[in-house]
Amino acid sequence: MFRKIGEAIQLLGAHFPLFAAIVLTIWLPANALLCHLTYNVWADDEGLAVMRAAVWIEGIFGPIYLGALMYALSEIKQKRPVGYAKAMEAGFRNWGRLFVANFVAGLIIVVGLIALVIPGIYLSLRYALLDSVVILEGADAGEARRRSGELTKGIMLKIMGTWLVCYVAILFCTVAIYVPIGVAQEMGALGDTASMIVEVCVDCVADVMFLVVPIAMFLYYWEKREQESGSEKLTGKDVYESEGSFFEKADLGDLEDDGNPYRPPQA
Numbered sequence: 001m002f003r004k005i006g007e008a009i010q011l012l013g014a015h016f017p018l019f020a021a022i023v024l025t026i027w028l029p030a031n032a033l034l035c036h037l038t039y040n041v042w043a044d045d046e047g048l049a050v051m052r053a054a055v056w057i058e059g060i061f062g063p064i065y066l067g068a069l070m071y072a073l074s075e076i077k078q079k080r081p082v083g084y085a086k087a088m089e090a091g092f093r094n095w096g097r098l099f100v101a102n103f104v105a106g107l108i109i110v111v112g113l114i115a116l117v118i119p120g121i122y123l124s125l126r127y128a129l130l131d132s133v134v135i136l137e138g139a140d141a142g143e144a145r146r147r148s149g150e151l152t153k154g155i156m157l158k159i160m161g162t163w164l165v166c167y168v169a170i171l172f173c174t175v176a177i178y179v180p181i182g183v184a185q186e187m188g189a190l191g192d193t194a195s196m197i198v199e200v201c202v203d204c205v206a207d208v209m210f211l212v213v214p215i216a217m218f219l220y221y222w223e224k225r226e227q228e229s230g231s232e233k234l235t236g237k238d239v240y241e242s243e244g245s246f247f248e249k250a251d252l253g254d255l256e257d258d259g260n261p262y263r264p265p266q267a
């Protein structure tokens with residue numbers, strides 16, 4: 001668990017400009033919009049409205065940056081060059097499939113939470129690798145849920161521990177940053193415009209820090225795929241051509257689909 005978190009932090013640090021650009025493509029304008037609404041439209045006691053809006057933004061536009069991130073991580077793991085434009089192209093191209101998969105999984109998880117809470121938590125863990133499966137295996141919503149459940153067998157506790165450690169650490173860092181900002185606002189050291197700018201910047205930093213979680217989930221996925229392939233690494237032509245390897249769930253027609261950013265390498 002801690003090894004995965006450490007590796008995720010190393011990957012984020014090593015490719016910080018790319019990963020930050022990917023997530024902030026969505027969340028920089030989103031944070032600016034939310035701050036504007038908070039200061040100029042909504043009343044001071046409408047914190048729930050901010051949360052609802054953030055959930056809607058993540059639900060609708062989150063699949064774009066998550067798809068781009070999964071694609072970029074896969075290319076990095078295969079030691080291939082990947083840039084911002086190529087990653088975002090993959091994110092936009094696969095947005096529909098990932099949105100549907102996450103939406104359906106989210107509804108199932110909500111039903112589980114309403115039922116007895118525990119089933120909802122279990123389903124959240126079961127679907128933790130959904131993003132990677134959809135983007136890297138071209139799976140539809142139903143197949144992605146099945147594959148994610150298959151891949152998470154035996155590692156659910158590790159995934160839960162990773163979530164808890166990351167969320168608590170990021171929450172602590174965010175609060176540590178916001179407390180002095182709040183004090184400065186109460187003392188009148190920051191006006192509304194300055195407060196908005198500072199809050200947008202802090203929110204963007206938090207969004208980048210949160211990338212540790214999906215990166216760690218990708219690493220769990222990649223490790224399980226390596227175990228399934230029976231090889232130490234998934235690289236080069238072996239990824240596409242070896243029997244039962246990375247794309248064992250996708251036939252050549254899937255690989256040639258315009259909606260799938262992955263294609264067999266040309267000879």
